[in-house]
Amino acid sequence: HPYERPGPNRRPQVLFTLPNAQTWTVPSGWHSDRPRLASGQSAGVQLFAFLDVVEARGGGTLAIAGSHHLLNEGRAIRPSQFGRLLRPKPFFADLMVADTAADSLQRRADLLQRTGAVGNVQLQIVEMTGAPGDVWLMDLRVLHVGSPNAADRPRMMLTFRYERSDLLPEVASAFGWRRAAIPNSARNLA
Ligand SMILES: O=C(O)CCC(=O)C(=O)O
Known part of the structure; x- marks a missing residue:
């Protein structure tokens, strides 16, 4: 049960x-909420559910499908390091730069229409849309970003991160958290 998870x-x-x-x-604020782990494993899965209809351009979360395959290099990498590592790749050059000039915005918007790649990894921006009862499940390694709401109703979604208890110590150490921050329940699993 999610409420009982450490x-x-x-x-x-x-x-x-x-x-x-x-x-x-x-x-341009693409990010991942969890670090890459030296073990190459995913820290878990994030659920996105809809409390109301969210149509395209209505503020639904954007994600880059395929991005969980990037930066798995057998070493811990904090989310704050992702930008420096990814910005040199053509797919991310415009995407991760906070430039609001019209031509830069246009290049970012153009990426919605096509797939891209970094090495052998195919990438595609996906906009989470849906109706109450729909859910999206996303690997916690996937890059994502909140988006503007150009619709005329509020965007109402709900999210929850299902984190692997056995990996919490590795996640904490990749973030550089002190050991005291790890709940006992997770420590016992380590
Ligand atoms: O859609 C949003 O508001 C962004 C959500 C997000 O970044 C997250 O839940 O980690």
């Missing part, structure tokens, strides 16, 4: 965005 995120979170954009744009 880890930093014990409760689901509501994702709420009021209508906040006349023109919809692709943001």
Whole structure:
């Protein structure tokens, strides 16, 4: 049961965005919430559920399908290091730069229409849309970003991270957290 799980995120979170954009744009704040692990494993799965209808450009989370295959290099990499490592790759050159000039916004928007690649890894931006009852499940390694809400209704979603208890010590050490931050229940599994 999610409420009984150890880890930093014990409760689901509501994702709420009021209508906040006349023109919809692709943001530049792509990130992952968990580090890459030296063991190459995924820290878990994130659930996104819909509390109301979310249509395209209505503020649904954007994710880069395939991005969980990137940066698995047999070493721990913190999310704060991802930008420096990915920005040199053509697919990410425009995507991860906080430039709001019209041509830069256009290049980011163009990436929605096509797939890209880094090495052998195929990448595609996916916009989470849906209706109450729909869920998306995302590997916690996947790069994602909140998006503007250009619709006329609030975006109401719910999210929860299902984290592998046995990997919490490795996640904590990859983040550089002190050991005291790891719950006893997870320590016993390590
Ligand atoms: O859709 C959003 O508001 C962004 C969600 C997000 O980044 C997260 O839950 O980790």
